[in-house]
Amino acid sequence: MIDAVVGVPVDQWADLVDDRLRRILGALTGGSPELDGPVEAVIDRIYARLRPVDGSPVEWWTYAREVAPGLLMVLALDHPDRVAILNDEQVRRHGYEQLVQAGLDNLCGQLPETYATNNGVYILSGGDYVGSAVLVMPWVVEAVTGVPELPYGVLVAMPTHGTLVFHVLHDGAGAQYAMGEIARIAASYHAADSGPGPLSPNVYWWRPGAGFLEPVAYYDSDANGVIGEDVVTQYSADFADVLAELHSIS
Known part of the structure; x- marks a missing residue:
């Protein structure tokens, strides 16, 4: 007001x-x-x-x-x-x-024209529907990275309506780094938005055909997590199997 x-x-x-x-x-x-x-x-x-x-x-x-x-x-x-x-x-x-x-x-017409990227983690910030673009995740990934196939899925966060952060899973080392990095980025954006825009500070696993985002990690400065001391991981046996397979091909 x-x-x-x-x-x-x-x-x-x-x-x-x-x-x-x-x-x-x-x-x-x-x-x-x-x-x-x-x-x-x-x-x-x-x-x-x-x-x-x-x-x-x-x-x-x-x-x-x-x-x-x-x-x-x-x-x-x-x-x-x-x-x-x-x-x-x-x-x-x-x-x-x-x-x-x-x-x-x-x-599909709401992605920003520019984005930031570091070690395979992409940060898209823009209008009021950028975070909701997770609902068309395959299109987003191909439009931004050119990757058409996502056999292992994507790590993704939607901390605010205007922000989408993601990493395409393809190897174990990259997955471990991205999980921690996305958790920290998501927590920062989520905490900084004091208006009506915050969505979630969690990191999710998107996978083809699932129709549901599985929360797998979140930032906690007081935590003693597996992915760095400030990131807590909680995920299903299915995601654990994917991580194990990714580490085997690193």
Whole structure:
């Protein structure tokens, strides 16, 4: 709310705050008159989007599926000054499958033109949908690195809506380095975003065909982890098998 009243006389604050609250409530409940008309009018502004379960009115979004523990994939209508999450009625009206396909396709136009990279770890920072691009991970990897096949999957983090960090798994030494580096980067970005943008500080394993992101590591400055003293690892037997195979081909 602070930015709504910066530089404005105190006697105008009440009206400005009321207006901002109405807009926030409209965004949360999917209040977008455009969605009352034909879907063709808004299809180019529909995006698949990550949303934390905590603090969300999930009873309005029963269509949303969980893509990682505590993270939902919702459908959003993009506005110049806000993002409106579609509710169940709007999704039923226009068709879930059509909206999801459009939402994923539109994410492919949201990657930043430049990115940072170090030892196989890529950091993409940009607009409000960059973090959600994990939902089209194979396309992201091929667009950024040129690698079309991902037999071992990808280590990835989405610390904020505007940030995506990833490493393509191909050898044991690289996996060990990337797990620690991504955990530290994700924790830093997640902690630095004090607005509505934080998503998760975790490192996830994305693998072809899984349809779900498995958390495998996170940063903890007080921890005594395996991947460096400040990184805690917790993962499944499947990921342990992948790491063992990667170390065998290092």
